[in-house]
Amino acid sequence: MRVLGIETSCDETGVAVYDTALAGAAALRAQALYSQIALHAEYGGVVPELASRDHVRKLVPLIRETLAQAGMTPADLDGVAYTAGPGLVGALLVGAGVARSLAWALEVPAIGVHHMEGHLLAPLIEDDPPAPPFVALLVSGGHTQLVAVEAIGRYRLLGETLDDAAGEAFDKTAKLMGLPYPGGPQLAALAAQSDKVPGTPGAYRFSRPMTDRPGLDFSFSGLKTQVLLAWQGSDRSEATRADIARGFEDAVVDTLAIKCARALDAAGSDTLVVAGGVGANRRLRERLAAMCAQRGGRACFPRPALCTDNGAMIAFAGALRLQAGQHDDASVRAVPRWDMATLSPLAA
Ligand SMILES: Nc1ncnc2c1ncn2[C@@H]1O[C@H](COP(=O)(O)OP(=O)(O)OP(=O)(O)O)[C@@H](O)[C@H]1O
Numbered sequence: 001m002r003v004l005g006i007e008t009s010c011d012e013t014g015v016a017v018y019d020t021a022l023a024g025a026a027a028l029r030a031q032a033l034y035s036q037i038a039l040h041a042e043y044g045g046v047v048p049e050l051a052s053r054d055h056v057r058k059l060v061p062l063i064r065e066t067l068a069q070a071g072m073t074p075a076d077l078d079g080v081a082y083t084a085g086p087g088l089v090g091a092l093l094v095g096a097g098v099a100r101s102l103a104w105a106l107e108v109p110a111i112g113v114h115h116m117e118g119h120l121l122a123p124l125i126e127d128d129p130p131a132p133p134f135v136a137l138l139v140s141g142g143h144t145q146l147v148a149v150e151a152i153g154r155y156r157l158l159g160e161t162l163d164d165a166a167g168e169a170f171d172k173t174a175k176l177m178g179l180p181y182p183g184g185p186q187l188a189a190l191a192a193q194s195d196k197v198p199g200t201p202g203a204y205r206f207s208r209p210m211t212d213r214p215g216l217d218f219s220f221s222g223l224k225t226q227v228l229l230a231w232q233g234s235d236r237s238e239a240t241r242a243d244i245a246r247g248f249e250d251a252v253v254d255t256l257a258i259k260c261a262r263a264l265d266a267a268g269s270d271t272l273v274v275a276g277g278v279g280a281n282r283r284l285r286e287r288l289a290a291m292c293a294q295r296g297g298r299a300c301f302p303r304p305a306l307c308t309d310n311g312a313m314i315a316f317a318g319a320l321r322l323q324a325g326q327h328d329d330a331s332v333r334a335v336p337r338w339d340m341a342t343l344s345p346l347a348a
């Protein structure tokens with residue numbers, strides 16, 4: 001089954017074709033992504049109306065480009081999957097409207113995919129995918145969640161952030177240190193400089209929030225205040241900037257690793273799946289891989305490009321559901337707020 005996936009929930013237009021007849025990562029026949037970062041940069045954050053309008057401009061050309069890359073025509077498609085939520089309602093409506101109309105015209109089924117299920121399943125696109133049950137850490141710009149994945153489609157929330165998401169904490173901290181939007185990857189790059197002379201990794205130590213008590217919830221909003229105080233009292237030299245960034249990154253990575261180990265204990269699992277934009281962070285990947293290996297298990301990540309928003313994860317999640325016989329009626333679905341626990345499992 002060849003499924004077109006469309007992602008337009010926020011500031012990335014993503015399109016991909018996933019072919020269930022092929023094995024492993026080769027099943028991802030083609031993908032294309034257009035990021036609106038430059039459009040929103042001058043505002044320091046995503047402007048919803050600008051995002052919607054840009055999806056309108058970019059989506060159809062990207063679909064053409066992706067199909068050409070796959071050597072396919074629209075008539076070769078067996079289904080269309082699109083992000084139905086959660087996300088910005090105007091942005092969602094663009095992808096949903098195009099996807100639903102295309103499926104109608106081609107007389108193939110369409111399915112609305114949950115964006116976070118897309119992220120969660122992205123590691124399964126890669127070769128040697130893990131099979132449920134496992135624990136998933138979702139760390140993106142809007143979410144930080146630990147989820148017990150009992151089966152595909154059956155998700156039990158173990159813990160989540162009470163305030164800022166991990167990616168949001170990266171972005172806000174980067175902003176207060178004067179780094180351009182979106183700051184997460186830039187802050188990580190700055191932190192890497194701390195390993196080089198004259199940097200001193202460990203010079204700044206920030207707290208590991210909520211690790212001193214039982215539980216699987218997170219709180220990242222206090223960290224940026226700690227960084228702000230350190231930043232204001234510092235000489236702001238290149239080395240100090242790098243050391244502060246490193247202190248922040250270490251605090252987030254440590255906190256996530258401590259809670260992941262606890263979640264694996266709670267779920268009685270040794271397999272951790274990591275997804276969402278912060279999953280692209282090199283030090284987080286190394287730390288979680290080492291932690292899982294030490295327990296005799298493994299940590300599974302998608303390639304960094306599939307950690308942030310993309311069409312491939314939507315094509316894949318949609319293909320699994322369409323293949324199991326699920327599909328939507330003819331309505332255009334856009335669900336800005338949507339609890340992942342309400343999803344239905346794949347047919348047994
Ligand atoms: N290498 C990195 N280190 C730390 N953070 C990163 C890195 N790369 C990306 N990020 C962060 O990941 C986030 C973007 O990820 P993603 O696209 O999954 O989030 P989103 O789609 O905005 O949020 P959601 O999926 O929750 O709606 C941003 O906050 C960004 O700063």
Ligand SMILES: [Mg+2]
Nearest residue numbers: 119140308309
């Ligand atoms: Mg996302």
